[in-house]
Each structure stands twice: as C-alpha cells, then as structure tokens.
Amino acid sequence: MVGHRAPLRPLFAMTSLPSNTNILTPSSSELLNIVTRFASDLGTMTDLTTLGSRIIQELCHAGATTHGTLFLLDREHECYRRANMVGPVASTLIPPALAVSHSLPRYLLATNRIMTQADSAADLQETDSGASARTAMESMQATRIVPHLNKGRLIAFSLLGATQPLAEENTLTRSLLAALAQTATNALDTIVLYEDLHRSHTLIKRTDRLKSLETIAGGFAHEIRNPLTSIKTFIQLAPERKDDPQFIQEFSKVVLDDVYRIERLIQEILDYARYMEPKLTDEDFNDLVASCLYFIDVKADSHGIKIEKELASDLPRVMLDRQQIKQVLLNLLLNAMDSMARAGGRLRVQTRKLVKPGGKVWAHIEIEDTGEGIQDTNLEHIFDPFFTTKHESGEHEGTGLGLTIVHQIIQEHHGEIRVKSSAGIGTTFFVSLPALPA
Ligand SMILES: Nc1ncnc2c1ncn2[C@@H]1O[C@H](COP(=O)(O)OP(=O)(O)OP(=O)(O)O)[C@@H](O)[C@H]1O
Ligand SMILES: [Mg+2]
Known part of the structure; x- marks a missing residue:
C-alpha cells in the first residue's frame, strides 16, 4: 500500500x-x-x-x-x-x-x-x-x-x-x-x-503494516535458508561429481525446485509489499465469483471435488478492486481444494445479500468445503504471515502468505472475513463487503 x-x-x-x-x-x-x-x-x-x-x-x-x-x-x-x-x-x-x-x-x-x-x-x-x-x-x-x-x-x-x-x-x-x-x-x-x-487510526494502520513487514522479512530469511543450503551444496559438490550423471540429474531437479520456491516466495512478498490502494469500481460480485469458479472447474473435477454454486439474484452491487478480490476468491477456493485434494469432497459457494443490525447492507459469500479442516490450535494462526501446514506434503508446498494477503485486501475494502472449521469435517470462510447504496 x-x-x-x-x-x-x-x-x-x-x-x-x-x-x-x-x-x-x-x-x-x-x-x-x-x-x-x-x-x-x-x-x-x-x-x-x-x-x-x-x-x-x-x-x-x-x-x-x-x-x-x-x-x-x-x-x-x-x-x-x-x-x-x-x-x-x-x-x-x-x-x-x-x-x-x-x-x-x-x-x-x-x-x-x-x-x-x-x-x-x-x-x-x-x-x-x-x-x-x-x-x-x-x-x-x-x-x-x-x-x-x-x-x-x-x-x-x-x-x-x-x-x-x-x-x-x-x-x-x-x-x-x-x-x-x-x-x-x-x-x-x-x-x-x-x-x-x-x-491515530491512519497511524495504527501504518504501524500494523510495518510490524507485519518486519515479520515477513524475518520469515523470508528463515524460509529461503533451506533451499539456499541445498543450492550451495550442489554448487560445492558439482565439480567433483560432474561425471556422475545420476547425481547431476537428481540433484539438479531438487535445486530447480528450490529455485522455483524462492521465486514464488519473492513474488508473493512483492505482491504484499507492493500492495496498492484498491482501485474501486462498481461491480457485480456474482460475476467475479462465477469467473473464479470457471477457472478452478477442471482441477476440481480431476480431484473428485463437486462444486455447488448458489448465486443470489438480489445481490447488491459492490465497489471493489476486481484484481484484488479475484485474488481473494482464488486464494480461498484453492485452499479449499487443497484440503480436499486427497479424498475429494464438496465445495459449496453461496452468495447472498446480508442486512446487518443498523440496516447496513453487505454482499456476502460463503465458501464451504468438506476437507480435512483446521486444528483448533492452528485456527488462530492461519492469517499470520508464513503460517502453513503445506510443507512438502499434499498438493503443493505453500508459502503461508495466501491468507495474510486475503486479510489485508478485505481490510482495505472495509469488509469482514471470518472462518469456522472442524478438523476432519470441513471449513467455511465467510466474507462480507459493504454494498453500494441501492
Ligand atoms: N479451507 C481450508 N481447509 C483446511 N485448512 C486451511 C484452509 N484454508 C487455510 N487452511 C490452513 O491455513 C494455512 C494457511 O493458509 P494460506 O493460504 O495462508 O497459506 P498456504 O495455502 O499454506 O500457502 P499459500 O501461500 O501457497 O497460499 C494453510 O496451510 C492450512 O493449514
Ligand atoms: Mg493458500
């Protein structure tokens, strides 16, 4: 920002x-x-x-x-x-x-x-x-x-x-x-x-941001230490093992994966650090949800995940940054898919108009999966930078910045995000964005 x-x-x-x-x-x-x-x-x-x-x-x-x-x-x-x-x-x-x-x-x-x-x-x-x-x-x-x-x-x-x-x-x-x-x-x-x-409010926001950048810088150093060690070892050993094709082939694959990992980390950190004020335009939220679902459709199918879509016809229009909200939806949808990657399941995506006490109107979305769920002890950390349970195992290795970015974007849109989860049963994310006056 x-x-x-x-x-x-x-x-x-x-x-x-x-x-x-x-x-x-x-x-x-x-x-x-x-x-x-x-x-x-x-x-x-x-x-x-x-x-x-x-x-x-x-x-x-x-x-x-x-x-x-x-x-x-x-x-x-x-x-x-x-x-x-x-x-x-x-x-x-x-x-x-x-x-x-x-x-x-x-x-x-x-x-x-x-x-x-x-x-x-x-x-x-x-x-x-x-x-x-x-x-x-x-x-x-x-x-x-x-x-x-x-x-x-x-x-x-x-x-x-x-x-x-x-x-x-x-x-x-x-x-x-x-x-x-x-x-x-x-x-x-x-x-x-x-x-x-x-x-004071502006100052608190700025301080919060500096604090999380500090955490990110620390986390980044920690995260790249392992891949860097493996790259270094490869470079050190390569001259004496250059005639061992099996070593070169296997190790270079590991090293390449490590390089990709560092690249991905850098990209995600840049996304976070280069974060801009959202460029708000008057949008149909359902449209955006539908286009994100279209994007994950094939992958869901190949993992035995059934998508159920319920988009409310009376959903109010919202002022939002298309790219950023797309990033939010994809992050949430991909997390849900990861949680069901092994056993398949059901992904329910529902939008609806929400009127909160006081009369304020919101466009609301629920993303519910029947995946592995989140352990109680992890629940309070899922929005922290670099918190991930996707180390090596599973569908892909995570960086743990996905939900940090999601949270930041929703905050900048003056929206709300909540999560409910039971280990072994599934997870639901609830996101509300303030609606445009009718
Ligand atoms: N729908 C979900 N079901 C189960 N666990 C989830 C779900 N969404 C998030 N989590 C947990 O929260 C952690 C943090 O999620 P986050 O999206 O921030 O990072 P990630 O998915 O691990 O990595 P990436 O940076 O690639 O998104 C995940 O590793 C996972 O443990
Ligand atoms: Mg994620």
Missing part, C-alpha cells in the same frame, strides 16, 4: 462578510437568532475549515466588527495558527502563527475571559503576561480577543477588529459573544478530537 496522507488544510481561509450583514449593534432578537441559528448549524459541519470560517463570521456579526481572525492550536508545532480570516484586514498585521508560549495565549489561558480594549491596566496586570498581551492586541488592531477554552485547554482564540463607530459595547453583546464563544469551542473541540482520532 502506498502511504496516503490526509489532505493538507490550507494555511488559512479568507472569507468576506455577506453583503447584507448588518455590522451595527444587532438587536436583542437578532442576537438570539444568531445563537440559535449558529447552534443548530453546527451539527452539519464536518470539517475545521468550514466550522472555523462560520465561527469567525458569527463572532464578527455579533460583535459588530468589520474584521476578525481565528487562530487554531497546532499541537504538533506548539503554536496557534491563523486559520480563518474575515473582512478587510491587512494580513501583514496579523502574524501567521503565535507560539504557545507567547504572552497572548498564555494570558487568555490564565484568565479565560474575553479581552477588550476597555480592560483597565489593573485588570491586565493581574497576570505577568497581561501587559504584553495588551501590546500584542494593539499591534494586531484588535478590539476584542475571545478565548476558546475547553477542559483547561486553549484550543483556539478569535481576534475581533474595530467596531463600527455606532456600535456600542453593552452587556448583552458581551453575553452573546461569550455564549457564541462557548458553543463554538464545543464544536471545535469535537471536530479536533475527530480529526485526531482519524489521524
């Missing part, structure tokens, strides 16, 4: 106030409207840029100011970044970022109240950072700075510019700003948490 990054957020988004925005002090009913509308709109916003832009617009509107800027905490770089700007303000006045240790955020964090131009010098001297916070406020031509503090963390702050000459500061405006600020803070906190969760 090629690592993919979350799209970069623009450094800041510039918005202009709607032309009909009344920047005079809003009436009390208007104020109430602003809060109600804002609170109800929040639920529909799912990204920080839209939310940030809306917050700063509403605060400017409520505070009757001509311009404003929202700064958002960037924890990784320990600073507050200019995220959204509204109204006519020279961006040179407002720095692109302020360090977390800057006096302004420190002051806001310590006081958790809206800073205004009218704050008395005594108010500001309550904390060490007060006076320099005031200087910063003036240099950015702000008349108010609204902190967005949640559970003791300053997650953002909004800088509001000059008020209109007619606009007057009153208690109502201040309470409104405080109410809007708190609502905005809660919404910001939720989205920031959500984005953090998303980032």
Whole structure:
C-alpha cells in the first residue's frame, strides 16, 4: 500500500462578510437568532475549515466588527495558527502563527475571559503576561480577543477588529459573544478530537503494516535458508561429481525446485509489499465469483471435488478492486481444494445479500468445503504471515502468505472475513463487503 496522507488544510481561509450583514449593534432578537441559528448549524459541519470560517463570521456579526481572525492550536508545532480570516484586514498585521508560549495565549489561558480594549491596566496586570498581551492586541488592531477554552485547554482564540463607530459595547453583546464563544469551542473541540482520532487510526494502520513487514522479512530469511543450503551444496559438490550423471540429474531437479520456491516466495512478498490502494469500481460480485469458479472447474473435477454454486439474484452491487478480490476468491477456493485434494469432497459457494443490525447492507459469500479442516490450535494462526501446514506434503508446498494477503485486501475494502472449521469435517470462510447504496 502506498502511504496516503490526509489532505493538507490550507494555511488559512479568507472569507468576506455577506453583503447584507448588518455590522451595527444587532438587536436583542437578532442576537438570539444568531445563537440559535449558529447552534443548530453546527451539527452539519464536518470539517475545521468550514466550522472555523462560520465561527469567525458569527463572532464578527455579533460583535459588530468589520474584521476578525481565528487562530487554531497546532499541537504538533506548539503554536496557534491563523486559520480563518474575515473582512478587510491587512494580513501583514496579523502574524501567521503565535507560539504557545507567547504572552497572548498564555494570558487568555490564565484568565479565560474575553479581552477588550476597555480592560483597565489593573485588570491586565493581574497576570505577568497581561501587559504584553495588551501590546500584542494593539499591534494586531484588535478590539476584542475571545478565548476558546475547553477542559483547561486553549484550543483556539478569535481576534475581533474595530467596531463600527455606532456600535456600542453593552452587556448583552458581551453575553452573546461569550455564549457564541462557548458553543463554538464545543464544536471545535469535537471536530479536533475527530480529526485526531482519524489521524491515530491512519497511524495504527501504518504501524500494523510495518510490524507485519518486519515479520515477513524475518520469515523470508528463515524460509529461503533451506533451499539456499541445498543450492550451495550442489554448487560445492558439482565439480567433483560432474561425471556422475545420476547425481547431476537428481540433484539438479531438487535445486530447480528450490529455485522455483524462492521465486514464488519473492513474488508473493512483492505482491504484499507492493500492495496498492484498491482501485474501486462498481461491480457485480456474482460475476467475479462465477469467473473464479470457471477457472478452478477442471482441477476440481480431476480431484473428485463437486462444486455447488448458489448465486443470489438480489445481490447488491459492490465497489471493489476486481484484481484484488479475484485474488481473494482464488486464494480461498484453492485452499479449499487443497484440503480436499486427497479424498475429494464438496465445495459449496453461496452468495447472498446480508442486512446487518443498523440496516447496513453487505454482499456476502460463503465458501464451504468438506476437507480435512483446521486444528483448533492452528485456527488462530492461519492469517499470520508464513503460517502453513503445506510443507512438502499434499498438493503443493505453500508459502503461508495466501491468507495474510486475503486479510489485508478485505481490510482495505472495509469488509469482514471470518472462518469456522472442524478438523476432519470441513471449513467455511465467510466474507462480507459493504454494498453500494441501492
Ligand atoms: N479451507 C481450508 N481447509 C483446511 N485448512 C486451511 C484452509 N484454508 C487455510 N487452511 C490452513 O491455513 C494455512 C494457511 O493458509 P494460506 O493460504 O495462508 O497459506 P498456504 O495455502 O499454506 O500457502 P499459500 O501461500 O501457497 O497460499 C494453510 O496451510 C492450512 O493449514
Ligand atoms: Mg493458500
């Protein structure tokens, strides 16, 4: 899989106030409207840029100011970044970022109240950072700075510019700003948490992958040691045994098999390591199943395996990568055939539409065989890289990467895979893929 990054957020988004925005002090009913509308709109916003832009617009509107800027905490770089700007303000006045240790955020964090131009010098001297916070406020031509503090963390702050000459500061405006600020803070906190969760999820996936590549590298070294030893022995002995045709003939066959084995291992590891993001297309899953069954038909027949096919006519369509899902189906079908290679049996392949609790629809397939089954102690290892019971014996020598790859592909398709098996009776694999909405 090629690592993919979350799209970069623009450094800041510039918005202009709607032309009909009344920047005079809003009436009390208007104020109430602003809060109600804002609170109800929040639920529909799912990204920080839209939310940030809306917050700063509403605060400017409520505070009757001509311009404003929202700064958002960037924890990784320990600073507050200019995220959204509204109204006519020279961006040179407002720095692109302020360090977390800057006096302004420190002051806001310590006081958790809206800073205004009218704050008395005594108010500001309550904390060490007060006076320099005031200087910063003036240099950015702000008349108010609204902190967005949640559970003791300053997650953002909004800088509001000059008020209109007619606009007057009153208690109502201040309470409104405080109410809007708190609502905005809660919404910001939720989205920031959500984005953090998303980032952690991507990180976990990447770490999981690195971990399995590590296992694979170790397994590969282990797996090729034996064939390499036999190749080496042959090369060492060949000069003195070159006149022994039986030795040359038999040993070269063994060596060739070993070379094939190494080749196959390399190919499977490359398949896994070069794994790409699936290229999803809208597909008829039954079609794909039928073409895989066609592929194994002759082989099944020659091993006394009877194929029973039940493909549901109401199977929903699925977004999938054809090549990858084909690889999944063939891996499962070939495993089932291997398990019945000695004694023959029955291979039942059934697709059906599955509606899970909550109403989510899936395309589901069951691949059931009457083969030798999987021992309980092996069941929890079958998806591990290099786990195989097909050493030398049986139909073919396995590498044990088949089900590892199957699992990875199903995960990337946001699907599910389960297995049920009884030694001596048979095995069933269940795979579900999320269906396209009807
Ligand atoms: N249908 C099945 N019946 C019985 N055992 C199974 C079945 N499917 C998987 N297994 C067990 O799980 C092991 C791992 O399967 P996996 O497909 O990963 O590797 P493999 O088939 O051994 O080798 P290959 O890499 O060539 O596929 C198998 O060796 C076998 O023991
Ligand atoms: Mg296999």
